[in-house]
Amino acid sequence: MSEKVLLAILGSPHGNGMCAAMLNCAIGKAEKNGYHVTKINLYEKNLSYCKGCRACMNTQTCIQKDDLQEIAACLQKCQTVLLAAPVYWANVPAAVKNLFDRLLGTAMEETNTFPRPRLKGKEYLLLTSCNTPFPFSWIFRQSRGAIRSMDEFFKTAGMKPIGKIVCAGTVNKKDLPKQTIKKIERCMS
Numbered sequence: 001m002s003e004k005v006l007l008a009i010l011g012s013p014h015g016n017g018m019c020a021a022m023l024n025c026a027i028g029k030a031e032k033n034g035y036h037v038t039k040i041n042l043y044e045k046n047l048s049y050c051k052g053c054r055a056c057m058n059t060q061t062c063i064q065k066d067d068l069q070e071i072a073a074c075l076q077k078c079q080t081v082l083l084a085a086p087v088y089w090a091n092v093p094a095a096v097k098n099l100f101d102r103l104l105g106t107a108m109e110e111t112n113t114f115p116r117p118r119l120k121g122k123e124y125l126l127l128t129s130c131n132t133p134f135p136f137s138w139i140f141r142q143s144r145g146a147i148r149s150m151d152e153f154f155k156t157a158g159m160k161p162i163g164k165i166v167c168a169g170t171v172n173k174k175d176l177p178k179q180t181i182k183k184i185e186r187c188m189s
C-alpha cells in the first residue's frame with residue numbers, strides 16, 4: 001500500500017501561537033493515522049512576490065527560483081493539505097496570499113471559460129484563529145473573510161474540504177479550547 005502523504009503549512013509568524021497549536025493538534029492525529037507529514041513554516045521560507053507574469057500558466061510552476069518550487073512539489077505529491085493561518089484584516093496574512101499568487105499555474109489552468117483545476121483528488125483542512133469573539137467573528141466577516149480567501153484557492157485547484165475550523169476570541173486564550181481540539185480530531189479521523 002502506498003504511503004499517505006500530508007502537507008502541513010503554518011501561515012502565522014508565531015511558532016507558538018494559536019494557529020500553530022491547531023496545526024500541531026491536527027498533525028498529531030494525522031501521524032497516529034499513519035500519515036507521513038511534511039511541515040512547512042511559511043515565515044521561514046524565502047518567497048519573492050508574484051510578479052504577475054503568468055509564465056506559470058504554461059510551466060505549471062513559478063519561474064522565479066526560490067523556495068516556491070519546494071512547496072509546489074510537496075503540494076503536488078501529497079494527498080492532504082492542512083493550512084493554518086490567522087485572520088489579518090478579515091483576510092489571510094500577506095505571506096499566505098502571496099503563496100496563493102505564486103501557485104497560480106500550479107493550481108489551475110486557464111481556459112476560455114472557467115479555470116481547469118490542476119490539483120484534483122486532493123483534500124484540505126483550513127484552520128484559523130482571530131481576536132474577535134464568536135459570533136461577531138462570523139457576522140462581521142472576520143474569520144469568514146480568511147476562510148473565504150483560503151477556500152477560493154483550494155476549491156479552484158479542484159480540492160475537496162475536510163473541514164474549516166475557527167478558534168475565535170483568542171485575546172485571553174492561552175491554550176486551545178477543548179471544543180476546538182475535538183473539532184480538529186473529528187476532521188482528521
Ligand SMILES: Cc1cc2nc3c(=O)[nH]c(=O)nc-3n(C[C@H](O)[C@H](O)[C@H](O)COP(=O)(O)O)c2cc1C
Pocket residue numbers: 012013014016017018019020086087088089090091129130131132137142170
Ligand atoms: C496585522 C494583524 C491583523 C489582524 N487582524 C485581525 C482582524 O481583522 N480580525 C480579528 O479578529 N483579529 C485580527 N488579528 C488578531 C489575530 O487574528 C489573532 O491574534 C490570532 O489569534 C493570531 O494567531 P496566531 O497566534 O496563530 O498568530 C490581527 C492581528 C494582526 C497582527
